[in-house]
Structure formats: structure tokens, C-alpha cells
Amino acid sequence: MRTAERFPERRTGLLPALRLAQDEQGYLSSQVLAEVAAIFELTPAEVEAVASFYTMLKRRPTGRHLIQVCTNLPCALSGADELLDHLKARLGIGVGETTPDGLFTLETVECLGSCGTAPVVQIDEDYHENMSAEAIDAVLARLAEG
Ligand code: FES
Numbered sequence: 730m731r732t733a734e735r736f737p738e739r740r741t742g743l744l745p746a747l748r749l750a751q752d753e754q755g756y757l758s759s760q761v762l763a764e765v766a767a768i769f770e771l772t773p774a775e776v777e778a779v780a781s782f783y784t785m786l787k788r789r790p791t792g793r794h795l796i797q798v799c800t801n802l803p804c805a806l807s808g809a810d811e812l813l814d815h816l817k818a819r820l821g822i823g824v825g826e827t828t829p830d831g832l833f834t835l836e837t838v839e840c841l842g843s844c845g846t847a848p849v850v851q852i853d854e855d856y857h858e859n860m861s862a863e864a865i866d867a868v869l870a871r872l873a874e875g
Pocket of ligand 1: 799800801802803804805839840841842843844845847848849
């Protein structure tokens with residue numbers, strides 16, 4: 730893997746390598762983690778520790794769009810729980826589940842580092858801030874169109 734060779738300290742290339750593997754495979758299976766560990770001459774446990782720390786790394790298959798609702802205190806005080814309930818009802822799924830059409834997976838996450846614009850929802854790579862039920866509905870409708 731060329732990513733490993735681009736860094737003077739091999740280990741520092743681990744996160745970019747995991748992102749690349751996820752882009753190629755869709756998520757990071759145990760087999761993929763073991764292969765990355767071998768390339769970086771790390772133990773699978775060391776790679777698993779990194780993969781489980783970063784919420785942008787997926788350890789299981791998800792829908793085409795991953796919806797992550799921050800439920801930490803500033804977001805909770807700004808309506809995150811109500812927003813999460815709205816999403817569950819609208820999508821007909823619970824946290825950790827994927828819609829039957831494979832379009833959306835719903836998760837909760839720890840602080841996304843944007844507490845000043847709470848409540849915050851990350852969908853794929855994008856932050857959606859100051860979210861309301863109406864605003865998130867508009868985002869979902871746009872994503873569902875393609
Ligand atoms: S608590 Fe939600 S972004 Fe910080």
C-alpha cells in the first residue's frame with residue numbers, strides 16, 4: 730500500500746489508509762483491519778482501537794447516507810433528542826438501523842465540535858447545523874432525490 734510508504738513514521742499513515750480502505754470496501758470489516766494491520770506492521774488490536782475511536786470510520790455496513798445525530802449536552806439542550814425522535818419516526822427505524830431501501834442509516838454520536846450551532850447532525854461528510862425537523866426533512870428529501 731503506497732499510503733504507508735508516504736509517511737516517514739509508518740504509523741502516521743494509518744488513518745488515511747483506513748479512509749482509503751473504507752472508500753473501497755464501504756466499511757472496515759475485521760478482515761480489512763487485519764490486512765491494514767499487516768501492512769503497517771501493527772497488531773489488529775492497535776488498528777481496531779483507531780477504527781473504533783473515529784466516528785467517520787464505519788465498522789459495519791451502512792446505508793447510502795449515514796445520519797449521525799449529536800446527542801451530547803449542548804445539542805440535547807437545543808433539541809437533539811426531539812430531532813432524533815423525529816428522524817426515527819420519519820425514517821421508520823431506530824438508532825443503529827438502516828431503512829429497508831438501504832438509503833439511510835441512523836446513528837448517534839458524541840460531540841461533533843460544533844456546539845455553538847447546536848443541534849448538529851452530520852450526514853456523510855457534511856455538517857448540518859441549527860437543525861430543526863423542517864430543515865432535516867428538506868435535507869433528507871434532497872438526498873433521496875439523488
Ligand atoms: S454537543 Fe453537539 S456538537 Fe458539541
